[in-house]
Amino acid sequence: MTMTTDLPVSPAVRRSAELEAQLARDPGRFRVLTGDRPTGALHLGHYFGTLHNRVRLQDLGVDVFVLIADYQVLTDRDVAERLTEHVEGLLLDYLAIGIDPARATVFNHSAVPALNQLLLPFLSLVSVAELGRNPTVKDEIAHSRQSAVSGLMYTYPVHQAADILFCKGNLVPVGQDQLPHLELTRTVARRFNERYGNVFPEPDALLSAAPLLLGTDATKMSKSRGNSIALGADADETARLVRGATTDAERHITYEPERRPGVSSLVLLAALCLDRDPHAVAEEIGDGGAAGLKRTVTEAVNTAMAPIRARRAEYAQDMGYVRGVLRAGNERANAVAEATLEEVREAMGMFR
Numbered sequence: 333m334t335m336t337t338d339l340p341v342s343p344a345v346r347r348s349a350e351l352e353a354q355l356a357r358d359p360g361r362f363r364v365l366t367g368d369r370p371t372g373a374l375h376l377g378h379y380f381g382t383l384h385n386r387v388r389l390q391d392l393g394v395d396v397f398v399l400i401a402d403y404q405v406l407t408d409r410d411v412a413e414r415l416t417e418h419v420e421g422l423l424l425d426y427l428a429i430g431i432d433p434a435r436a437t438v439f440n441h442s443a444v445p446a447l448n449q450l451l452l453p454f455l456s457l458v459s460v461a462e463l464g465r466n467p468t469v470k471d472e473i474a475h476s477r478q479s480a481v482s483g484l485m486y487t488y489p490v491h492q493a494a495d496i497l498f499c500k501g502n503l504v505p506v507g508q509d510q511l512p513h514l515e516l517t518r519t520v521a522r523r524f525n526e527r528y529g530n531v532f533p534e535p536d537a538l539l540s541a542a543p544l545l546l547g548t549d550a551t552k553m554s555k556s557r558g559n560s561i562a563l564g565a566d567a568d569e570t571a572r573l574v575r576g577a578t579t580d581a582e583r584h585i586t587y588e589p590e591r592r593p594g595v596s597s598l599v600l601l602a603a604l605c606l607d608r609d610p611h612a613v614a615e616e617i618g619d620g621g622a623a624g625l626k627r628t629v630t631e632a633v634n635t636a637m638a639p640i641r642a643r644r645a646e647y648a649q650d651m652g653y654v655r656g657v658l659r660a661g662n663e664r665a666n667a668v669a670e671a672t673l674e675e676v677r678e679a680m681g682m683f684r
Contacts, residue, residue: 367399372555550594
């Protein structure tokens with residue numbers, strides 16, 4: 333007799349599934365806050381992990397705010413290097429993948445003073461001990477490039493709470509590892525409402541179902557490790573990066589992420605680009621070995637990314653328009669932030 337046991341489903345996963353059903357029924361009731369730090373080029377891991385989902389939510393009719401978190405570059409760096417270049421690169425990537433400025437608001441931290449001013453009252457709502465216990469902060473401190481932990485690094489989760497709550501975001505796409513950050517945001521919202529009156533929603537987590545892509549060296553894909561394929565890479569650069577990717581000595585190609593992480597991540601990348609099951613892709617390559625795998629991956633990536641790369645190149649010919657997208661987004665974000673800050677001041681009884 334064969335016994336089967338259903339694995340337990342976490343409350344976060346169960347709630348995320350409920351939210352997906354609600355999104356399908358009534359997307360207009362949701363406002364999403366998401367974004368990136370401008371620390372380098374966005375890559376294929378970003379595309380399949382988060383960027384593709386932003387476009388999906390936008391196209392469903394969700395009000396999407398996309399933050400270019402330029403202040404947060406300084407959480408683990410002493411200076412913000414090549415900041416203008418990286419911000420413009422993010423803008424080009426956003427437009428190329430399908431973010432529509434008519435339906436989404438793209439803005440940056442440093443252009444929205446009222447958002448950042450929320451950090452002050454929010455810090456009064458959390459204890460030093462709570463900040464110190466945050467596992468994500470602990471991990472970021474451990475991998476920081478700074479010689480000492482800055483106050484910005486320590487208060488990073490509270491700044492993220494300001495990012496989400498300034499626009500009264502009620503839905504935040506996150507991975508499992510980011511749940512502690514979002515829980516702190518929920519705590520800030522709840523404590524503010526209890527202390528001063530109901531102003532903020534307690535945002536929910538929309539868990540990403542995106543599979544994990546490793547870098548070309550079979551470790552975590554990262555902008556800073558040089559092991560990623562940028563969205564803006566051309567076909568030749570893609571081929572070069574894939575040729576240098578880590579595989580293993582086994583000739584027959586299989587999809588076994590635990591046993592063969594490097595090979596399996598390449599198979600997965602091809603499958604995502606082809607919109608196919610990775611096991612089927614691996615079976616098709618079969619005894620083609622690493623050369624056959626890398627040839628398949630290169631062709632799949634270059635075919636899938638060709639329209640995005642073409643749009644990116646087209647937008648790059650008109651940087652005046654691209655910068656205008658950010659100016660318009662900042663204008664809307666400022667209006668929203670100032671209105672929220674005024675509510676906060678009134679709730680707190682601040683002298684005006």
